[in-house]
Amino acid sequence: MNAPLLEVEDLVKDYGLPRERLFQAPGKVHALRGVSFAIQAGRSLGVVGESGSGKSTLARLVMALDAPTSGRVRLLGRDLHALPREELRVARRDFQMVFQDPYGSLDPRQTVERIVSEPLAAQGAPRDEQHRRAREAVEAVGLRANDLRKYPHEFSGGQRQRIAIARALVTRPRLIVADEPVSALDVSVQAQVLNLMQDLQAEFGITYMLISHDLAVVQHLCDDVAVLWQGRIVEQGPPERLFAQPRHEYTRTLVEAVPEPEPPRPGPLATPFQSRG
Ligand code: ADP
Ligand code: MG
Numbered sequence: 001m002n003a004p005l006l007e008v009e010d011l012v013k014d015y016g017l018p019r020e021r022l023f024q025a026p027g028k029v030h031a032l033r034g035v036s037f038a039i040q041a042g043r044s045l046g047v048v049g050e051s052g053s054g055k056s057t058l059a060r061l062v063m064a065l066d067a068p069t070s071g072r073v074r075l076l077g078r079d080l081h082a083l084p085r086e087e088l089r090v091a092r093r094d095f096q097m098v099f100q101d102p103y104g105s106l107d108p109r110q111t112v113e114r115i116v117s118e119p120l121a122a123q124g125a126p127r128d129e130q131h132r133r134a135r136e137a138v139e140a141v142g143l144r145a146n147d148l149r150k151y152p153h154e155f156s157g158g159q160r161q162r163i164a165i166a167r168a169l170v171t172r173p174r175l176i177v178a179d180e181p182v183s184a185l186d187v188s189v190q191a192q193v194l195n196l197m198q199d200l201q202a203e204f205g206i207t208y209m210l211i212s213h214d215l216a217v218v219q220h221l222c223d224d225v226a227v228l229w230q231g232r233i234v235e236q237g238p239p240e241r242l243f244a245q246p247r248h249e250y251t252r253t254l255v256e257a258v259p260e261p262e263p264p265r266p267g268p269l270a271t272p273f274q275s276r277g
Contacts, residue, residue, distance in 0.1 A: 004038035011071035046218025049228030096168035100180035102160035113148035137166040158189035
């Protein structure tokens with residue numbers, strides 16, 4: 001088998017708490033207690049867990065936005081947290097992130113063009129390339145070229161998340177980490193955004209790490225799901241296996257929270273007349 005695109009090795013993250021009493025050592029939050037996994041290129045890993053289980057911490061460490069207490073993040077064979085600053089800046093074209101909040105994560109004072117091309121600008125790409133690739137990216141997510149001149153407030157939540165995805169796509173990354181990308185959206189819009197992510201994966205061969213508190217959100221997009229609980233992966237496997245045979249108590253809770261799929265509605269072809277034949 002080829003070397004994985006992303007390898008996370010024994011990742012630990014402690015956060016220091018402010019000292020509560022003068023003669024007592026300050027407390028610590030053990031946000032991640034030794035997390036390891038790998039994702040092969042073109043595959044998707046879902047990371048599910050309740051609030052506070054360490055999902056966003058894991059995302060920030062994988063994106064090298066924050067340093068681990070110990071452990072390694074290897075992308076395309078490079079140890080991201082050991083790279084010199086300048087090499088890390090260049091390496092960032094290979095991995096991008098989509099955040100949960102499509103309202104807070106897009107700068108309201110910037111045009112869509114500036115927002116979407118920002119990761120390329122950070123790479124020092126020439127202006128004409130920024131413009132061309134921003135246009136390609138917004139079109140890839142189902143928006144129009146003239147949306148580039150608009151501002152975030154002119155778009156709905158689902159469209160804003162498309163803008164955020166376009167920004168993540170613009171450097172043609174190998175890996176996209178999406179932290180609760182649909183949690184702030186109406187249920188009816190969630191499926192559209194997830195379908196878009198799936199289409200983009202087929203088109204561009206993207207590898208996803210998709211984070212959600214909701215097993216239903218990751219099950220369609222992800223070949224493999226890791227269940228994070230109190231900073232540890234307590235169970236990992238294909239979603240069908242987790243549904244059929246959850247091994248950990250917390251996985252069972254997640255499975256029970258997923259509504260039963262609705263029976264398929266009869267489509268236009270399945271009229272009583274036709275189905276009799
Ligand atoms: P999740 O995304 O699964 O809700 P987080 O990674 O945000 O979990 O948080 C994991 C734990 O780390 C929680 O207990 C949270 O309160 C704590 N935590 C997260 N960020 C910080 C921080 N910057 N300082 C202190 N504690 C933090
Ligand atoms: Mg979070």
